Amino acid sequence: MNVPDPVAIAVPAFVVLVFVEMWLTRRRGIGRYDWRDSGASLTLGLGSTIAGGVTGATVLALSLWVHQFRLFDIGWSIPAFLAAFILDDLAYYWFHRTAHRVRWFWASHVIHHSSQHYNLTTALRQTWTGFFSLSFLFRLPLFVIGFPVEMVFFAAGLNLVYQFWIHTEHIGRMPRWFGAVMNTPSHHRVHHAVNPRYLDRNYAGVFITWDKLFGTFEPERADDRPRYGIVKALPTLNPFWAAIHEWAGIARDVRAARSPKELAGRLFGPPGWQPDSAGETSDAIRRAWLAGATEKQEA
Amino acid sequence: MVTLLLSAVAIAMLTGLAWAMGFRSDPMLDEAAAIAEAEGRIAGFRAAFVQLAEDGRGALLRDSAGRLAIIMPLGDSWLVRRIPADAQVRHTQGVLHVALNEPLLRDARLPLSRMPGWLEGHFA
Ligand SMILES: [Zn+2]
Ligand SMILES: [Zn+2]
Numbered sequence: 025m026n027v028p029d030p031v032a033i034a035v036p037a038f039v040v041l042v043f044v045e046m047w048l049t050r051r052r053g054i055g056r057y058d059w060r061d062s063g064a065s066l067t068l069g070l071g072s073t074i075a076g077g078v079t080g081a082t083v084l085a086l087s088l089w090v091h092q093f094r095l096f097d098i099g100w101s102i103p104a105f106l107a108a109f110i111l112d113d114l115a116y117y118w119f120h121r122t123a124h125r126v127r128w129f130w131a132s133h134v135i136h137h138s139s140q141h142y143n144l145t146t147a148l149r150q151t152w153t154g155f156f157s158l159s160f161l162f163r164l165p166l167f168v169i170g171f172p173v174e175m176v177f178f179a180a181g182l183n184l185v186y187q188f189w190i191h192t193e194h195i196g197r198m199p200r201w202f203g204a205v206m207n208t209p210s211h212h213r214v215h216h217a218v219n220p221r222y223l224d225r226n227y228a229g230v231f232i233t234w235d236k237l238f239g240t241f242e243p244e245r246a247d248d249r250p251r252y253g254i255v256k257a258l259p260t261l262n263p264f265w266a267a268i269h270e271w272a273g274i275a276r277d278v279r280a281a282r283s284p285k286e287l288a289g290r291l292f293g294p295p296g297w298q299p300d301s302a303g304e305t306s307d308a309i310r311r312a313w314l315a316g317a318t319e320k321q322e323a
Numbered sequence: 324m325v326t327l328l329l330s331a332v333a334i335a336m337l338t339g340l341a342w343a344m345g346f347r348s349d350p351m352l353d354e355a356a357a358i359a360e361a362e363g364r365i366a367g368f369r370a371a372f373v374q375l376a377e378d379g380r381g382a383l384l385r386d387s388a389g390r391l392a393i394i395m396p397l398g399d400s401w402l403v404r405r406i407p408a409d410a411q412v413r414h415t416q417g418v419l420h421v422a423l424n425e426p427l428l429r430d431a432r433l434p435l436s437r438m439p440g441w442l443e444g445h446f447a
Binding site for chain 1: 326327330331333334337338339340341342344345346347348363364366367395397398399400402403425426427428
């Protein structure tokens with residue numbers, strides 16, 4: 025079955041909605057835009073589309089190849105599509121969690137987090153090197169199960185389109201019943217924040233259920249306003265540096281590694297990892313913050 | 324190819340629009356904002372001393388444990404770095420230079436007419 029690409033169809037709507045959000049930001053004084061940051065985000069979005077176009081055929085061929093070894097013959101039907109959509113979102117959760125916990129995958133995903141702003145253009149700040157870091161591996165189990173390749177790609181496209189609207193500060197809290205199951209602007213603001221309380225939380229794509237199930241959920245709090253970006257903010261707004269800086273860091277660290285153990289840590293340890301637990305990983309930051317919080321309480 | 328061109332036009336248009344709508348501020352810091360920025364971005368940092376940059380576009384801070392941090396401007400936001408204890412720091416012609424040895428930030432600069440008193444003894 026020939027299916028359309030939901031992202032391509034949604035692009036004109038993205039453009040209009042970005043404009044609407046800019047206008048609202050001016051009018052309401054909520055949220056933040058900076059032309060240099062938005063230009064970088066949009067350029068990264070275009071670059072990601074180009075990179076995806078270059079590597080798309082290879083990913084498709086690989087998916088079709090894996091699909092030969094499927095366990096079940098699943099045809100097109102609404103229940104099958106719903107199952108594909110939910111399982112693709114589960115695969116996304118684990119991809120995304122790994123992308124934050126393993127430097128090799130983080131080097132690609134960090135691009136999405138490299139802005140200190142949180143607006144609809146941030147949603148379009150997407151990776152250029154996803155193929156190189158092998159992020160497509162996480163979706164392969166769906167083809168092994170037997171979901172049609174086009175169906176999974178269509179579900180993945182819808183998933184990405186869903187994630188667009190949650191990158192805004194203009195929507196406070198969604199109704200409780202909605203936020204209980206679905207990813208929302210509030211949940212995803214937490215994900216983009218560097219506050220120790222919020223680091224490495226809310227990996228969800230569409231369903232926040234996965235975070236609740238796997239212990240990574242954190243609600244947004246009024247007394248801990250999110251500060252967006254990455255622990256070590258980039259010293260430039262240049263999109264090209266945003267796209268490759270972590271790979272450059274990996275190359276530098278790999279050259280300097282003095283043992284196989286250090287090499288493994290530099291490549292596959294958590295972002296910020298350094299030998300002798302000296303690194304500023306999110307776990308270390310959270311520990312330091314918790315220790316500080318207890319100290320304050322005891323004092 | 325047409326899509327690519329259209330996308331490039333849309334990017335230029337939205338970026339230009341953001342500029343035209345006034346999203347191009349170069350804000351200044353006051354002491355409270357500098358403290359909030361440093362404490363919010365560096366885990367465990369509790370500011371004890373603050374020296375704002377000459378033009379308000381940055382700051383130098385020391386925390387209660389004697390650690391130093393520098394804040395530099397970045398678009399309408401800020402870039403915060405801890406200054407390593409062994410970092411080379413010098414002050415010449417009204418500018419503080421900190422060697423951070425990062426790829427795009429070898430020499431962090433802050434316009435300061437004079438070194439604050441609380442910085443004395445920190446660097447040889
Ligand atoms: Zn993420
Ligand atoms: Zn996001």
